[in-house]
Amino acid sequence: MSTLVTGIAELVTNDGTVGDGPLGLVADAAVVVEDGVVAWVGPAHAAPDADARIDVGGRAVIPGFVDSHAHLVFSGDRAAEFEARMSGERYDGGGIASTVAATRAASDETLRARLRALVTEMRAQGTTTVEVKSGYGLTVEDEARALRLAAEITPETTFLGAHVVPAEYSGRVDDYIGLVTGPMLAACAPHARWIDVFCEPASAHAFDGDAARAVLEAGRAAGLELRVHANQLSAGPGVRLAVELGAASADHCTHLTDADVDALAGGSTVATLLPGVEFSTRSPYPDARGLLAAGVTVALATDCNPGSCFTSSMAFCVALAVREMAMTPAEALWAATAGGAAALRRSDVGHLRPGARAHLAVLDAPSYRHLAYRPGVPLARTLELPATEALSRP
Amino acid sequence: MSTLVTGIAELVTNDGTVGDGPLGLVADAAVVVEDGVVAWVGPAHAAPDADARIDVGGRAVIPGFVDSHAHLVFSGDRAAEFEARMSGERYDGGGIASTVAATRAASDETLRARLRALVTEMRAQGTTTVEVKSGYGLTVEDEARALRLAAEITPETTFLGAHVVPAEYSGRVDDYIGLVTGPMLAACAPHARWIDVFCEPASAHAFDGDAARAVLEAGRAAGLELRVHANQLSAGPGVRLAVELGAASADHCTHLTDADVDALAGGSTVATLLPGVEFSTRSPYPDARGLLAAGVTVALATDCNPGSCFTSSMAFCVALAVREMAMTPAEALWAATAGGAAALRRSDVGHLRPGARAHLAVLDAPSYRHLAYRPGVPLARTLELPATEALSRP
Numbered sequence: 011m012s013t014l015v016t017g018i019a020e021l022v023t024n025d026g027t028v029g030d031g032p033l034g035l036v037a038d039a040a041v042v043v044e045d046g047v048v049a050w051v052g053p054a055h056a057a058p059d060a061d062a063r064i065d066v067g068g069r070a071v072i073p074g075f076v077d078s079h080a081h082l083v084f085s086g087d088r089a090a091e092f093e094a095r096m097s098g099e100r101y102d103g104g105g106i107a108s109t110v111a112a113t114r115a116a117s118d119e120t121l122r123a124r125l126r127a128l129v130t131e132m133r134a135q136g137t138t139t140v141e142v143k144s145g146y147g148l149t150v151e152d153e154a155r156a157l158r159l160a161a162e163i164t165p166e167t168t169f170l171g172a173h174v175v176p177a178e179y180s181g182r183v184d185d186y187i188g189l190v191t192g193p194m195l196a197a198c199a200p201h202a203r204w205i206d207v208f209c210e211p212a213s214a215h216a217f218d219g220d221a222a223r224a225v226l227e228a229g230r231a232a233g234l235e236l237r238v239h240a241n242q243l244s245a246g247p248g249v250r251l252a253v254e255l256g257a258a259s260a261d262h263c264t265h266l267t268d269a270d271v272d273a274l275a276g277g278s279t280v281a282t283l284l285p286g287v288e289f290s291t292r293s294p295y296p297d298a299r300g301l302l303a304a305g306v307t308v309a310l311a312t313d314c315n316p317g318s319c320f321t322s323s324m325a326f327c328v329a330l331a332v333r334e335m336a337m338t339p340a341e342a343l344w345a346a347t348a349g350g351a352a353a354l355r356r357s358d359v360g361h362l363r364p365g366a367r368a369h370l371a372v373l374d375a376p377s378y379r380h381l382a383y384r385p386g387v388p389l390a391r392t393l394e395l396p397a398t399e400a401l402s403r404p
Numbered sequence: 405m406s407t408l409v410t411g412i413a414e415l416v417t418n419d420g421t422v423g424d425g426p427l428g429l430v431a432d433a434a435v436v437v438e439d440g441v442v443a444w445v446g447p448a449h450a451a452p453d454a455d456a457r458i459d460v461g462g463r464a465v466i467p468g469f470v471d472s473h474a475h476l477v478f479s480g481d482r483a484a485e486f487e488a489r490m491s492g493e494r495y496d497g498g499g500i501a502s503t504v505a506a507t508r509a510a511s512d513e514t515l516r517a518r519l520r521a522l523v524t525e526m527r528a529q530g531t532t533t534v535e536v537k538s539g540y541g542l543t544v545e546d547e548a549r550a551l552r553l554a555a556e557i558t559p560e561t562t563f564l565g566a567h568v569v570p571a572e573y574s575g576r577v578d579d580y581i582g583l584v585t586g587p588m589l590a591a592c593a594p595h596a597r598w599i600d601v602f603c604e605p606a607s608a609h610a611f612d613g614d615a616a617r618a619v620l621e622a623g624r625a626a627g628l629e630l631r632v633h634a635n636q637l638s639a640g641p642g643v644r645l646a647v648e649l650g651a652a653s654a655d656h657c658t659h660l661t662d663a664d665v666d667a668l669a670g671g672s673t674v675a676t677l678l679p680g681v682e683f684s685t686r687s688p689y690p691d692a693r694g695l696l697a698a699g700v701t702v703a704l705a706t707d708c709n710p711g712s713c714f715t716s717s718m719a720f721c722v723a724l725a726v727r728e729m730a731m732t733p734a735e736a737l738w739a740a741t742a743g744g745a746a747a748l749r750r751s752d753v754g755h756l757r758p759g760a761r762a763h764l765a766v767l768d769a770p771s772y773r774h775l776a777y778r779p780g781v782p783l784a785r786t787l788e789l790p791a792t793e794a795l796s797r798p
Contacts, residue, residue, distance in 0.1 A: 323782075385717075
């Protein structure tokens with residue numbers, strides 16, 4: 011089964027050998043998809059025949075967004091906490107406890123319904139790959155349950171037992187780390203690709219560098235790959251730890267020292283920026299320009315979660331990246347697609363050269379530039395193709 | 405024909421006599437619509453029968469957004485100008501000239517198609533009343549054409565011949581004011597409810613206080629009601645002029661002196677804030693809290709236009725108002741609905757007490773708070789009812 015996609019005013023391939031510039035732009039383009047994989051891209055006048063044809067009507071087509079940081083297995087609502095924060099209360103991660111209580115109390119069916127609703131909402135906005143973390147269970151059974159549910163919809167599952175110290179372990183961080191790196195890890199590792207930790211010495215709820223190192227090393231020993239919640243609330247040790255241990259991504263990077271930037275520039279760890287968090291916690295934004303100037307690979311993701319940022323819109327994150335972090339529209343789009351793929355170490359998504367998964371998003375606009383030029387407008391949607399899976403599975 | 409709308413988890417009526425607080429909230433509510441008008445609102449258990457029934461599935465329902473400031477009759481694209489601005493260029497209104505050239509060159513059909521596409525896009529995002537300005541024609545024929553097209557889709561048409569001084573009148577502002585207040589006004593008044601002027605002495609392209617007064621007084625003499633682009637780029641005379649002349653609204657209000665706030669507080673002019681403009685021009689936001697503290701009626705609108713702000717999303721403006729101007733979620737929602745209605749002097753929209761037009765928007769969320777809590781997510785849509793017109797006509 012092959013499908014010819016035509017009527018593409020502007021195609022973003024993210025491959026400079028296929029099209030112009032770093033985004034690999036092709037004007038008046040066509041794409042041929044075969045069995046869920048990109049088989050051909052190029053100018054429409056040179057397109058080969060195919061079994062079926064979809065005309066997108068003079069719109070831009072981009073690789074589907076790769077949202078490499080999301081917390082989608084939870085119950086409850088923290089709109090009231092959001093409202094209080096907007097009235098001046100500070101975010102310190104303490105509110106996570108209320109989501110933990112609601113998540114533990116929820117049935118599988120309740121959690122699954124919310125998870126699927128959010129993934130559907132993301133897909134409707136052009137996101138075709140999403141990472142999903144545990145971290146609102148914080149018991150052996152509840153963490154394993156979250157990961158089993160997450161694995162139903164994405165291969166990018168992340169064990170985040172070390173999200174915060176749960177109330178029942180208050181004052182006994184070492185005991186909790188023992189649980190996370192012992193029985194909890196053993197129960198969760200079969201359902202997870204990644205392990206993550208909220209490394210934040212400035213928060214009474216999160217973990218310092220030593221604890222984070224213990225979690226990450228145990229995870230690696232259990233066969234998991236590494237990612238880190240790093241430097242969100244302060245310039246702590248998270249980023250340098252992530253680089254030292256070869257983590258795929260250091261996420262947040264809101265507070266960076268020169269040494270942190272140097273470490274990222276000298277390593278292979280992607281800096282994943284989550285500007286929706288700074289928007290929704292009224293915090294200063296990360297120094298994206300400094301990271302880009304240093305040659306660091308930058309990704310954008312939503313951090314979709316009920317506390318610090320409940321957006322599911324990658325387009326909104328692109329607009330914030332341009333407005334608030336002075337990324338160019340091209341840099342922001344690359345970070346939200348190819349950057350996210352790098353943060354997940356995926357070579358099959360985030361671009362549209364032949365061989366890529368056929369994850370196409372259509373913009374109701376003639377150019378990718380409109381994602382930032384038209385903030386808040388739901389321009390992006392996933393192109394539904396006959397042979398495309400619901401979400402990417404490698 | 406009557407329709408019962410049920411399954412409303414939270415109903416915003418904007419009437420404290422109908423429900424709780426300034427938003428007039430009713431939990432587990434129902435609404436009965438009869439011939440396009442709200443006939444009954446109250447708790448679902450007390451709802452009367454009706455001919456038809458729509459279940460919104462446990463979602464929040466709000467009055468449709470009233471977008472009281474939009475420029476939707478134009479051709480061309482200014483994504484490149486936006487991109488340059490995000491790289492550091494300042495916005496001074498000079499780019500309007502490029503839209504004027506493209507709009508003059510466009511056919512009626514081209515302009516109509518763009519206008520209708522934007523109104524459809526707005527409606528899909530929960531906007532049920534929209535004001536539309538001319539201002540990209542700047543000749544007698546092109547301004548009248550813009551207003552004829554606008555009048556096809558909304559009664560809230562605004563003559564903005566005094567948007568900028570067109571290139572062919574460069575250095576001859578008085579001559580252009582003569583044209584605007586003479587033949588152009590005569591040709592446009594039959595198609596317009598309102599007259600507006602870009603009062604901005606700080607811009608070489610716009611109009612000072614004397615010129616603005618001449619335009620507004622001529623418009624009033626021709627039977628038009630008044631609104632003013634005031635204090636966008638500097639603390640000029642616009643706001644005080646608007647209050648003095650009894651304009652319905654002073655729009656932008658980005659730079660206000662204490663005297664401006666006092667004038668607004670002492671008059672009947674609504675302060676319409678357009679935070680999407682500050683977002684898309686990287687400018688400081690208006691002092692909404694100061695206005696609210698002084699007792700000024702505040703409205704929110706998009707200013708949807710191809711130059712300074714190309715969003716069509718009132719929900720995005722609500723989120724910006726909360727994040728950037730410290731409005732509460734309730735204040736922001738009121739401003740985007742009842743506030744917009746006040747800015748258009750409309751008593752039939754912006755609320756849902758019996759007698760209101762049946763302009764309902766459904767949120768894919770349990771509460772209006774989610775509009776700010778979930779920024780960038782397309783939660784709002786217009787509820788399509790059997791007897792509702794495409795857009796409000798008084």
